[in-house]
Amino acid sequence: MLLEVKDLYVAVEGTNILKGLNLEIRRGEVHAIMGPNGSGKSTLAKVLAGHPSYEVTKGEIKYDGKDLLDMDPDERAREGVFMAFQYPVEIPGVSNSQFLRLAYNEKMKHTGGEELDPLEFNDLLKEKAKVVEMDSKFFKRSVNVGFSGGEKKRNEILQMAVLDPTLALLDETDSGLDIDALRVVADGVNQLKSEDNGIILVTHYQRLLDYIVPDFVHVLAAGKIVKEGGKELALELEEKGYDWVKAAGN
Amino acid sequence: MSDSEKELTKMSLQAGKETIYKARFQKSIDQADQPDWLKDLRKKAFEYFTENGFPTIRDEEWKYTDVKELAEVDWSEAPAAADGLSQDLANHFAEIETENRVVFVDGVLSSELTNLNETAEGVRIVSFADAFEDQTFKANLSKIVEPDFNGFTALNTAFIDQGVFINVPKNTKINTPIHLVFIGDNETANFTRILYVGETGSEAEIIEHYTRTGDSKYLTNAVVEIALADNAKLVHTRVQRESHSAFHIVTSNTNLGRTSIYDNTNITFGAKLSRHDVNMSFNKEGGEAWIDGLYLVEDGQHTDTHSRIDHRVKNCNSHQNYKGILDGRSRAVFNGKVFVHENASGTDANQSNKNLLLSNDARVDTKPQLEIFNDDVKCAHGATVGQLEEEELFYLLSRGLNEDLARNLLTYGFAEEIINKIEIPLIKKQLDEAVLNRLHARLEA
Numbered sequence: 219m220l221l222e223v224k225d226l227y228v229a230v231e232g233t234n235i236l237k238g239l240n241l242e243i244r245r246g247e248v249h250a251i252m253g254p255n256g257s258g259k260s261t262l263a264k265v266l267a268g269h270p271s272y273e274v275t276k277g278e279i280k281y282d283g284k285d286l287l288d289m290d291p292d293e294r295a296r297e298g299v300f301m302a303f304q305y306p307v308e309i310p311g312v313s314n315s316q317f318l319r320l321a322y323n324e325k326m327k328h329t330g331g332e333e334l335d336p337l338e339f340n341d342l343l344k345e346k347a348k349v350v351e352m353d354s355k356f357f358k359r360s361v362n363v364g365f366s367g368g369e370k371k372r373n374e375i376l377q378m379a380v381l382d383p384t385l386a387l388l389d390e391t392d393s394g395l396d397i398d399a400l401r402v403v404a405d406g407v408n409q410l411k412s413e414d415n416g417i418i419l420v421t422h423y424q425r426l427l428d429y430i431v432p433d434f435v436h437v438l439a440a441g442k443i444v445k446e447g448g449k450e451l452a453l454e455l456e457e458k459g460y461d462w463v464k465a466a467g468n
Numbered sequence: 469m470s471d472s473e474k475e476l477t478k479m480s481l482q483a484g485k486e487t488i489y490k491a492r493f494q495k496s497i498d499q500a501d502q503p504d505w506l507k508d509l510r511k512k513a514f515e516y517f518t519e520n521g522f523p524t525i526r527d528e529e530w531k532y533t534d535v536k537e538l539a540e541v542d543w544s545e546a547p548a549a550a551d552g553l554s555q556d557l558a559n560h561f562a563e564i565e566t567e568n569r570v571v572f573v574d575g576v577l578s579s580e581l582t583n584l585n586e587t588a589e590g591v592r593i594v595s596f597a598d599a600f601e602d603q604t605f606k607a608n609l610s611k612i613v614e615p616d617f618n619g620f621t622a623l624n625t626a627f628i629d630q631g632v633f634i635n636v637p638k639n640t641k642i643n644t645p646i647h648l649v650f651i652g653d654n655e656t657a658n659f660t661r662i663l664y665v666g667e668t669g670s671e672a673e674i675i676e677h678y679t680r681t682g683d684s685k686y687l688t689n690a691v692v693e694i695a696l697a698d699n700a701k702l703v704h705t706r707v708q709r710e711s712h713s714a715f716h717i718v719t720s721n722t723n724l725g726r727t728s729i730y731d732n733t734n735i736t737f738g739a740k741l742s743r744h745d746v747n748m749s750f751n752k753e754g755g756e757a758w759i760d761g762l763y764l765v766e767d768g769q770h771t772d773t774h775s776r777i778d779h780r781v782k783n784c785n786s787h788q789n790y791k792g793i794l795d796g797r798s799r800a801v802f803n804g805k806v807f808v809h810e811n812a813s814g815t816d817a818n819q820s821n822k823n824l825l826l827s828n829d830a831r832v833d834t835k836p837q838l839e840i841f842n843d844d845v846k847c848a849h850g851a852t853v854g855q856l857e858e859e860e861l862f863y864l865l866s867r868g869l870n871e872d873l874a875r876n877l878l879t880y881g882f883a884e885e886i887i888n889k890i891e892i893p894l895i896k897k898q899l900d901e902a903v904l905n906r907l908h909a910r911l912e913a
């Protein structure tokens with residue numbers, strides 16, 4: 219089992235957001251998480267990534283057999299957890315390539331791989347950028363600064379390509395992408411998908427799931443998984459909306 | 469305080485300085501092989517100093533920066549000409565050596581280390597001793613500083629001896645940046661001086677670079693005067709990396725002619741106490757100036773920038789962007805004045821001072837000040853004091869950077885827009901490293 223979330227309760231600033239969430243993911247699987255606005259999807263992703271504002275009040279999370287909650291966010295990342303942010307953060311004054319090389323080398327140091335100097339890394343970056351068809355002019359620019367919404371999302375997947383995660387959480391990576399970009403990004407994710415990693419896609423739209431076909435679909439409402447199924451569930455949701463599953467959860 | 473008490477403090481302070489500097493001044497002026505006009509200027513300056521002394525915190529312009537400690541040190545010995553370099557100093561010099569340089573060691577111009585290879589015709593880069601008969605030198609020296617002497621500029625003027633005069637003639641562009649290097653290892657008071665005169669249409673770049681290894685306690689009291697004629701352009705970078713026990717007090721005054729351009733960047737990393745007065749005046753229409761800075765201080769360092777930009781005429785643009793990074797118990801003062809005079813319509817002036825506090829014990833006093841006496845102007849100013857953004861930090865952590873590295877990288881990112889203005893690779897690289905290697909994170913740019 220790659221990820222086991224058991225009876226997870228999470229609070230932010232004193233308010234309970236996740237209330238008894240369970241989730242299991244094996245290597246090689248793609249899981250979609252859907253659900254209404256404010257239901258706690260990003261909260262789940264951030265808790266998995268280790269955001270300090272989210273307090274786990276109950277439950278446990280095992281990642282590859284280890285206690286994930288025991289690890290600092292940077293340690294989780296070096297161990298292969300990656301979250302593509304719903305709202306990627308701008309880092310003024312730090313170039314994309316400088317940032318990515320540091321992140322890459324930190325991971326290599328941790329896993330015993332080979333660290334790269336700026337020139338070597340640039341070659342790797344060019345290679346990886348092909349996955350999301352990203353122009354090399356973005357390498358020198360400050361991380362996400364002045365990027366359009368879609369470019370930011372693409373940049374998240376570029377980071378995923380470079381860091382080659384074992385567990386990838388893509389939080390609404392499809393929002394803000396135009397139709398062509400959506401296809402490019404989805405193709406990219408499909409290329410990065412393997413028998414060794416697991417992917418969680420948080421999305422509101424069936425359209426993404428046409429490109430990246432999930433093995434399981436989970437519906438999150440009011441802090442709990444209220445319905446689970448195969449890829450057909452997404453189609454059903456598209457048709458009927460969330461009211462019928464929400465009702466099921468209460 | 470009563471008047472008699474005031475009188476008493478004043479007297480005791482003055483008595484102190486007189487004994488400290490009077491003999492040195494007398495000796496220096498007696499021995500100087502200088503023309504009378506210069507000696508007269510120096511005497512006048514010393515009189516001012518004798519009368520007024522160093523500024524105190526009772527002086528509005530100096531209320532956050534107390535120079536009492538340096539005022540009391542006995543630096544009565546004049547620095548001696550260096551007799552070769554110590555091994556440490558030689559090693560340090562090797563790290564910063566550039567091809568076109570003027571080098572001062574402990575305040576004294578070193579002809580041995582100086583190396584000039586400027587080939588553009590008519591460019592003069594000479595020691596003051598070789599400039600006394602020069603009409604341009606005479607016409608400009610002390611002209612910008614003098615009317616508004618303070619204790620430091622007066623004392624510097626009183627000790628005018630060691631200095632460099634740069635004169636770039638009409639429509640001439642220098643080929644290589646001129647690197648003015650101030651190093652040393654003695655504990656002395658250094659009164660160095662730079663006079664730059666750029667004639668009509670001239671173009672140049674100078675780097676004013678103070679750097680030391682070790683922890684010696686000394687005073688750098690410098691004055692930089694810059695006169696740019698019409699259409700002249702100067703890129704002026706100051707890098708201050710004095711020892712952390714040193715005192716560094718510098719005034720730079722610049723006058724701009726018609727459509728001339730002045731691009732000034734001030735980097736402050738060193739000194740226990742530093743103060744930079746940067747004054748700039750638009751005297752003819754159409755000039756444009758950038759006065760930018762980065763101060764990065766830690767432990768008990770104190771740094772103070774007082775700027776004053778005078779828009780005296782129409783259609784000039786000034787841009788001021790100062791950034792500060794403070795760690796430990798350090799303290800920074802920023803006071804930026806922009807005066808838009810009555811007939812300076814069409815002025816565009818902006819000023820910003822942003823500070824990043826890395827510790828709870830650091831402190832900033834920032835005061836951007838606009839005084840506008842004309843309606844047809846575009847002016848903006850702002851100041852902020854903040855900490856690293858938690859969301860930015862988490863973003864970097866979530867990509868596997870450890871916390872030290874992430875904090876350093878964000879700090880670097882904050883400073884980058886100023887550091888990146890510096891085009892000389894050697895210096896840019898040193899600054900990159902200095903910022904990134906704080907907290908001893910392992911990293912190369």
Ligand SMILES: Nc1ncnc2c1ncn2[C@@H]1O[C@H](COP(=O)(O)OP(=O)(O)OP(=O)(O)O)[C@@H](O)[C@H]1O
Binds near residue numbers: 235256262271
């Ligand atoms: N830092 C925070 N402070 C206060 N409330 C928060 C915070 N973060 C999340 N919440 C609240 O938690 C709830 C769940 O938010 P979350 O972002 O997880 O929703 P979501 O399912 O991702 O929604 P969306 O589909 O709109 O992205 C929301 O009501 C939100 O307002």
Ligand SMILES: [Mg+2]
Binds near residue numbers: 259261304389
């Ligand atoms: Mg969300």
